[in-house]
Amino acid sequence: MSFTIRPATPADLDAIVAVHKAAATTPGNLARAPEEVTPAYGDYAIASDICLVAVEPDGTVIGEIHARRETIALFAHVLGGLTVAVHPQRQGQGIGSRLFDTLIAWARAAQPEILRIELAAGAGNPGAVRLYERLGFQHEGRQAARGRLPDGRFEDDILMGMLLF
Ligand SMILES: CC(C)(COP(=O)(O)OP(=O)(O)OC[C@H]1O[C@@H](n2cnc3c(N)ncnc32)[C@H](O)[C@@H]1OP(=O)(O)O)[C@@H](O)C(=O)NCCC(=O)NCCS
Numbered sequence: 001m002s003f004t005i006r007p008a009t010p011a012d013l014d015a016i017v018a019v020h021k022a023a024a025t026t027p028g029n030l031a032r033a034p035e036e037v038t039p040a041y042g043d044y045a046i047a048s049d050i051c052l053v054a055v056e057p058d059g060t061v062i063g064e065i066h067a068r069r070e071t072i073a074l075f076a077h078v079l080g081g082l083t084v085a086v087h088p089q090r091q092g093q094g095i096g097s098r099l100f101d102t103l104i105a106w107a108r109a110a111q112p113e114i115l116r117i118e119l120a121a122g123a124g125n126p127g128a129v130r131l132y133e134r135l136g137f138q139h140e141g142r143q144a145a146r147g148r149l150p151d152g153r154f155e156d157d158i159l160m161g162m163l164l165f
Pocket of ligand 1: 030096097121128
């Protein structure tokens with residue numbers, strides 16, 4: 001099924017929250033549990049420096065990506081706080097890749113310059129790590145026991161970055 005990518009607007013709030021809640025039902029993928037995906041989180045996403053949604057022809061939101069430019073001058077060329085979610089029924093259909101392609105194109109054209117994009121993924125989310133590798137993100141490190149899953153197990157975080165120069 002076809003879809004388009006466009007900037008999010010405040011009118012997308014409920015739909016963005018719904019997509020993240022649905023994606024969060026698989027433990028260990030998104031950092032937030034479903035009950036932590038609140039309207040306040042949706043507002044935070046939409047207020048990011050870049051917030052894009054993937055929409056079906058009828059307007060249904062099926063994916064979202066957002067990220068923020070660092071505010072301290074030393075890091076002002078860095079885009080971080082990146083989170084992406086695609087509705088579980090639409091995963092594996094190229095939507096996440098297109099959201100990233102659009103975000104990276106935006107970052108390359110941004111002024112002041114963005115020269116680095118960074119993200120983290122749980123070690124138990126190898127599909128996402130594979131996607132980020134394919135997009136050109138490099139492995140930069142590992143944070144031991146950064147996450148703790150609902151069953152009490154610890155999980156490492158994998159740090160990845162992409163330079164735009
Ligand atoms: C990770 C995610 C955003 C990727 O979006 P997508 O639209 O499914 O990805 P695409 O179809 O563009 O690309 C497919 C690739 O994504 C990865 N992937 C991750 N989760 C996947 C899933 N549930 N189904 C299929 N592919 C998935 C795989 O590497 C796959 O490549 P492969 O075919 O070589 O295995 C999406 O699967 C998702 O929302 N997952 C749950 C939330 C999450 O994990 N977010 C990232 C937190 S770091």
